[in-house]
Amino acid sequence: MKKFTHFYSLTPEWQYQLAKEMNGELIDDTIIVIxxxxxxxxSYFTQITPGISVLFMDFVLKEEVKINRLKSDNELYILHFDLSEHINMITINDINFKIGSYDNLGLAIIDNKIESSFQPAVNERTLALRLLVDKRLLTDFLKNHPSEDYSKRKITVPKNSLYYYDNIDSNSILLIRSLKERSMFEPTFGPYLKGISLKLLGNFLNRYENSKTVENEITELEIEAVTKTRTFLLDNLNNPFPSVTYLSEMAGMSPSKYKMLFKRRFNTSPNNFFIKEKMLLANKLLQSGDYHTLTEVIYELNYTKLSYFTSKYFDFFHKKPSEDFRKKIK
Known part of the structure; x- marks a missing residue:
């Protein structure tokens, strides 16, 4: 395994050491070519404002790499959004945290004063975005939402290791995904990335500004129960939605309580979560080149009417499924 070391700052000089260690090309203090x-x-780095910078990563590695980030005196929080459809690893104080949006938690917040490392998966596309935010900009927010409350509210993690660990909200997923098809070498990429980054930070702050107090939060057993139903939904995307009653029985709670806890845990309803994931699967099937007709795809997803499927797909992607369909070549 190759290991590289770097530090973070809000300005681009931190990239010099990393690019040199990995023998990568640094272009205009902005792009590192793997x-x-x-x-x-x-990777693409740019400063958004004097107190906020962003690093966007889109690459595939063919050998194991561990990127060690040294702690520094820069007073920053690192917001890591990981949209990789596989497991990457963040390590803090010898504790491993699985990161990735498909089946795992995709959002991690790390204090720059604590060393960490990032180990991307091999032969898989890593898609991640990191916001570097001056702590002073978040002072009021953090006063109202202390880290102890967060660790009890979501995933319990050891003290002085990880500030926060959660799922990425659906709106932020769409924002980051919009970067996938853009070239980092386009003149408009930098301004577009800055706009996306500010929206991501706004989503994060809006999502938690009205958080409940600890005594009203979800217990660890309740987290396990609703997470179990989420996994069930992901494993059964080819079938119709099973009903809230069925899912609540699986979780061992009333339908009303189940819907409330699922919404609080994943920031969406069970049905909306299922539809979103089903549409993402539909998009993959349409572009796979494994089907001769659209009808074959909708049958694979257990839809009976093309018109209904088309309306759902259009609501999510703002285009018709026929526009993404790649017909199988005989």
Whole structure:
């Protein structure tokens, strides 16, 4: 396994050491090109405002790499959004945290004064965005939402290791996903990335500004129960929605309580979560090139009417499924 070391700052000088260690090309203090010896892809760094910067990563590695981030005197919080459809690893104080949006928690917040490392998966596309935010900008927010409350509210993690660990909200997923098809070398990429980043930070602050007090939060057993139903939904996307009654019985609670806790835990309803994931699967099937007709795809997803499927797909992607369909070549 190759290991590289760097530190973070709000300005681009931190990239020099990392690019040099990995033999990557640094372009205009902004883009690091991954060397062919490691894989292919790029990272893009830019300062948004004097107190906020962003690092966007989109690459595939062909060998194991561990990127160690040294602690520094820069008073920053690192908001890591990971949209990789596989498991990457963040390590803090010898504790491993699985990160990735598909089946795992995709949002981590790390204090820059605590060392950490990032280990991307091999032969998989890593898609991640990091916001570097001056702590002073979040002072009022953090006073009202102390880290002890967060650790009890979501996933319990050891003290002085990880500030916060959660799922990415659906709106933020769509924002980051919109970067996938854009080239980092386009002149408009930088301004577009800055706009996306500010929206992501706004989503994060809005999502938690009205958080409940600890005594009203979900217990660890309740977290396990609703997470179990989420996994069930992900495993059964080819079937119709099973009903809230069925899911609440699986979780061992009343339908009303189940809906409330699912909403609080995942920031969406069970049905909306299922539809969103089903549409994401539909998008993959349409572009897979494994089907001769659209009808075959909708049958695979257990839909009976093309018109109904088309309306759902359009609501989510703002285009018709026929626009994404790649017909199987005989």
């Amino acid at each position: 060397p062919e010896s490691l894989g292919h892809g790029h």
